Amino acid sequence: MSELLIKAELQKLAKMLDVPVAELAFVSHLQLEQLRGLRQAVSGYLYDRHARRFKRLAESTRLLPNKVVAVICEKVIPARISAQVTGLLEPAAAVDLAGRLDTGYQADICVALDPRRAREVLQAMPADNVVKVAHELLRRREFMTMAQFVDALTNEQIRRVALEMNGESLLRVGFYVESVERLDQLIALLEAPQLAQTLAAGAEDDGALWPEILSLAERLGEAQRRRLGDRLAEASPQVLTSLVQALYERDLWRDAVVLFDALNEGAQEVLIAALVSHADSDSGPRDHLHRILPLLDDGLRRKILLALDQT
Amino acid sequence: MAQLDLSAWDAQLPGLAQKLPDLDGLDQADIQRLEALILQAQAQQAASLAAATEESLSHVPALLRGAVRKLLFR
Numbered sequence: 001m002s003e004l005l006i007k008a009e010l011q012k013l014a015k016m017l018d019v020p021v022a023e024l025a026f027v028s029h030l031q032l033e034q035l036r037g038l039r040q041a042v043s044g045y046l047y048d049r050h051a052r053r054f055k056r057l058a059e060s061t062r063l064l065p066n067k068v069v070a071v072i073c074e075k076v077i078p079a080r081i082s083a084q085v086t087g088l089l090e091p092a093a094a095v096d097l098a099g100r101l102d103t104g105y106q107a108d109i110c111v112a113l114d115p116r117r118a119r120e121v122l123q124a125m126p127a128d129n130v131v132k133v134a135h136e137l138l139r140r141r142e143f144m145t146m147a148q149f150v151d152a153l154t155n156e157q158i159r160r161v162a163l164e165m166n167g168e169s170l171l172r173v174g175f176y177v178e179s180v181e182r183l184d185q186l187i188a189l190l191e192a193p194q195l196a197q198t199l200a201a202g203a204e205d206d207g208a209l210w211p212e213i214l215s216l217a218e219r220l221g222e223a224q225r226r227r228l229g230d231r232l233a234e235a236s237p238q239v240l241t242s243l244v245q246a247l248y249e250r251d252l253w254r255d256a257v258v259l260f261d262a263l264n265e266g267a268q269e270v271l272i273a274a275l276v277s278h279a280d281s282d283s284g285p286r287d288h289l290h291r292i293l294p295l296l297d298d299g300l301r302r303k304i305l306l307a308l309d310q311t
Numbered sequence: 312m313a314q315l316d317l318s319a320w321d322a323q324l325p326g327l328a329q330k331l332p333d334l335d336g337l338d339q340a341d342i343q344r345l346e347a348l349i350l351q352a353q354a355q356q357a358a359s360l361a362a363a364t365e366e367s368l369s370h371v372p373a374l375l376r377g378a379v380r381k382l383l384f385r
Contacts, residue, residue, distance in 0.1 A: 017352045026341050030334070037332030042349055045327045046356055057383045076370045078363035 002255050004215035008175050009035040015144060016043055036178070047114045050084055057081070058088035066093065070100035079108030087118035094121040098129055107136040111145050115152035122152045127160040134161040138169050147176030150186060158182075159189045167201030170194070171212040180219045187216070187224045196231045203242035210246035217259040225262040232259070233267030240274045248278060253292040261297055268300055276307045315342055323350055 009032055014021040016039060027035065061069045073082055086094065086109060098106060110133060115122060122130075130153065137146050150158060150173070162170065170190070177183045187195070202213045217225055232240075247256055263271060275289060289308070293301050316339065317328035324346065334342070364384050371379045 017348050018355055019348060019351075023348070026344055027337065030336050034332050034334060034336065038334070038345075041327065041330040041332070042352075045324070045330065046349075046353060049353075050356075050360060053384065056385070060383055076367050078366055080359060081363045081367065084360070 002215060002218050004175075004211050004255055005032050005218070006035065008215065009039065012144060012176060013039045016046075043114060044116075047084075047117055051088070051117075054081065054084040055088060058085045061085075061089065061093065061097070066097045066100060070097055073097075074102060074105050079105055080112040083109045083112035083114075086113055086121055089121060091121050091124035095124050095126065095129075098125060103132050103136050106133045107140065107142075110137060110149070111142060115149050119152045122149065123154050123157070125157070127157050130157045131160050131164055135164060138165065141172075143169065143172040144176045146173045147178070150177045150182050151179050155185060155189070158186055162186060162189050162194075167194070167197035167199070168204065168209065170198050171201055171209050171216065174216050175212045180221075183216070183219055184221045184224050187220060187228070192227070192231065195227060196234065199228075199231055199235050199239055202246075203239045207242045207246040207250075210243060210252060211250065211255065214252055214255040214259060217262065218255065222262070225258065226264070229259060229262040229267050230264060233264060233270055235270075237274075240270060241278075243271075244274045244278045247275075254295065257292065257295045260300060263300075268303060272300075272304055272307050275304065315339065317342065320346055324353070 006028065010021055010024050010028055013027075013035060014024055017024075027038070030038070064072075082105075089097070106129075134146065146161075153161075165173070174183060174186065177186065190198075198213065198216075202209045213228075217228055220228065232243075247253055260268075260271070289304065293304060296304070315334060315337065317331070320328040327349070337345070364380075368376050368380055368384075
């Protein structure tokens with residue numbers, strides 16, 4: 001299992017415990033499933049222990065018109081309390097109330113909410129409202145928060161939000177999405193140009209987001225991984241150069257194997273040319289390339305060896 | 312690896328040890344550090360919610376505050 005997935009899980013655990021990731025070094029050798037199970041158990045524990053305390057507050061919202069409740073919420077009730085109450089509301093009442101609340105306040109609630117405890121309410125929300133709040137969360141760069149909602153929202157809600165996201169935000173959110181099935185569905189919803197945008201985003205900022213792309217590729221099913229590979233075949237030379245540089249400089253070879261295996265013949269040729277060209281631009285990098293060869297399928301390995309021999 | 316002893320958790324984090332996955336790979340010192348971090352997060356969360364509750368109640372006239380607190384937050 002990729003180190004990148006462990007890294008994402010450690011970041012989520014650190015956020016939940018409100019500590020720097022470095023403080024979790026003592027659990028970083030655990031398996032991904034152990035870390036995920038630990039985070040889910042602690043998150044549920046911390047959230048549920050206050051549920052009963054706010055039940056009366058949730059019930060009291062039925063005694064007043066939602067118009068009044070909305071005013072009271074925004075003026076008097078901090079969003080972290082509303083987040084505790086959200087999952088306890090009737091979905092229809094919650095939808096009506098959300099329609100009266102300021103988008104910023106709703107975004108504040110999302111940041112403090114455990115979406116698994118409010119799935120019914122969230123799925124009842126009109127897609128237009130979900131998109132408005134998602135815009136605000138994107139503006140705040142709350143990517144980890146948004147990823148938690150991917151598991152809780154409907155496909156239609158996710159599709160509408162995904163349409164509004166650029167390549168960078170799709171990658172940053174995708175990095176933290178937990179369910180591989182939902183991540184696969186999310187990518188399947190993207191049109192080819194938007195998927196290509198994610199690769200272009202990888203090349204920006206000195207290739208900082210290639211780890212996110214490779215982590216995405218690792219978690220996708222075969223069909224979506226091939227779609228991503230097909231886009232790589234059509235990518236600009238700058239994108240390919242950026243990928244190859246990232247592989248060498250960030251030592252992402254092991255993480256890249258699944259993406260390599262998913263490439264069609266045309267894409268393989270483009271990538272091999274870029275890899276070999278980079279290998280020959282310096283005296284050392286061929287060693288990196290040789291290290292990865294045993295991990296590749298026979299066909300791709302032979303093609304790379306052949307290309308190296310010819311140079 | 313020796314069986315981890317999570318019995319101490321029941322005093323301050325009742326019920327949580329039973330919900331945890333198998334944490335094979337951690338030693339007893341790691342378990343104690345983990346417990347300390349969870350207790351710290353729990354204390355922060357409780358303090359944050361308590362402060363938020365007080366902030367809400369500050370909008371209620373002082374004479375009614377106790378009754379509202381009892382009615383809505385207990």
